[in-house]
Amino acid sequence: MPALPAVLRRPAAALLLLLVAPGACGVTAPAPGDVPVIRPEVLQELPHDPSAFTQGLELHDGTLYEGTGRVGESQIRALDPATGAVRAAAPLPPSxxxxGITVAGDRIWQLTWRDGVAIEWDRATLRPRREVPVAGExxxxxxxxxxxxxRSDGTDRLRFHDPRDLAETGSVAVTLDGDPLPRLNELECVGDRVxxxxxxxxxxxxxDLATGxxxxxxxxxGLLDPARRAGADVLNGIAHVSGDEFxxxxxxxxxxxRVRMGDPVRR
Structure with missing residues (x-):
């Protein structure tokens, strides 16, 4: 595995913290070592199915959509955002x-890890419409x-696709402090940022989607307290609510x- 950039290894207290609003336009690219670091402020704890191997999360028109993983267990789900109750669910082919998932009009696109396809779902019924080829993971x-x-594929590159058929249209390399940042996973687009x-x-x-x-x-x-970490896996699920709430x-x-990407504290 490639080494993580230093800003991902240092504790937050040892970093320069600046106030930056989520999705803000016109933010000047920070100088190396000066990337702001914040901690989320918890506003509310919500129920979540502990059997869900969360791979994608998106809030749209009052429904929380969740894509889950693992062979034989993968699903697309529509959830009540307040209670976590499953309103509807459909399984992927068992192999x-x-x-990850995203809503695109009246459809939902869902990736597969190494199966070379993405599934297009009807958003209203959660019935599959078709599968399209996707190169790479x-x-x-x-x-x-x-x-x-x-789309992320586990590398340091974000790839752009046409929402109609997921044809690839371009890409951008992602850097942190001037170094490539690999292992980008679940994504949430907000304005001109991801x-x-x-x-x-x-x-x-x-x-910054324009520059990477x-x-x-x-x-x-520490978002999930240590007493409940047993059996849990990694952080993976970002859904934008509004403003600076996720x-x-x-x-x-x-x-x-439910968190607010709270005000940073200067060191």
Whole structure:
């Protein structure tokens, strides 16, 4: 595994912290070592199915959509965002390993990990419409304001796709402090930024889609208290609510959290 950039290894207290609003336009790219680091402020704890191996999370029109993974267990789900109750669910073909999801109009796209396809679901019925080929691995997925679908594949590159058929249209390399940042996982597009879990860490990064530069790091260590970590997997699930509020969860987590990406504290 490649080494993580230093800002993902240092404790938050040892970093320069600046006030940056989520999705803000016109933010100047930070100088190396000066990327702001914040901690999320928990506003509410929400129920979450501890058997859900969360790979994608997105809130749309009052429904929380969740894509889950693992061979033979992968699903697309529509949830009540307040209670976590499953309103509807559909399984993927039993040999598929489900990954990230995003809503695109009246459909939902869902990636598979190494199966080479994405599934298009009817959003109203959660019935599959078709499968389309996708080159490389599928990790995270979101739709940006530029009418593109953005995909992560475990590398340091975000790939852009046409929302109609997921044809690839371009890509951008992601850097943090000038170094490539690999293992980008679950994605959430907000304005001209994309928020990405960094796999196997408790960190989320915010990326400028125009440049690929990380301009904010979220330190979510301790979000799930240690007493409930047994049996849980990594942080992986970002759904934008509004403004600077998000819902965060993880794979096999017994809870989700409505959070505010709170004001940083200068060191």
């Amino acid at each position: 598929y390993f489900g990954e 599928g990790w995270g997925l979101c739709r940006d304001d530029g009418a593109r679908v953005v 928020w990405a879990n960094v796999w196997q860490t408790d960190r989320i990064v915010r990326i 530069v990380v301009d904010l790091v979220v330190d979510a260590a 819902v965060l969860t993880g794979k096999l987590w017994p809870a989700a959290y």
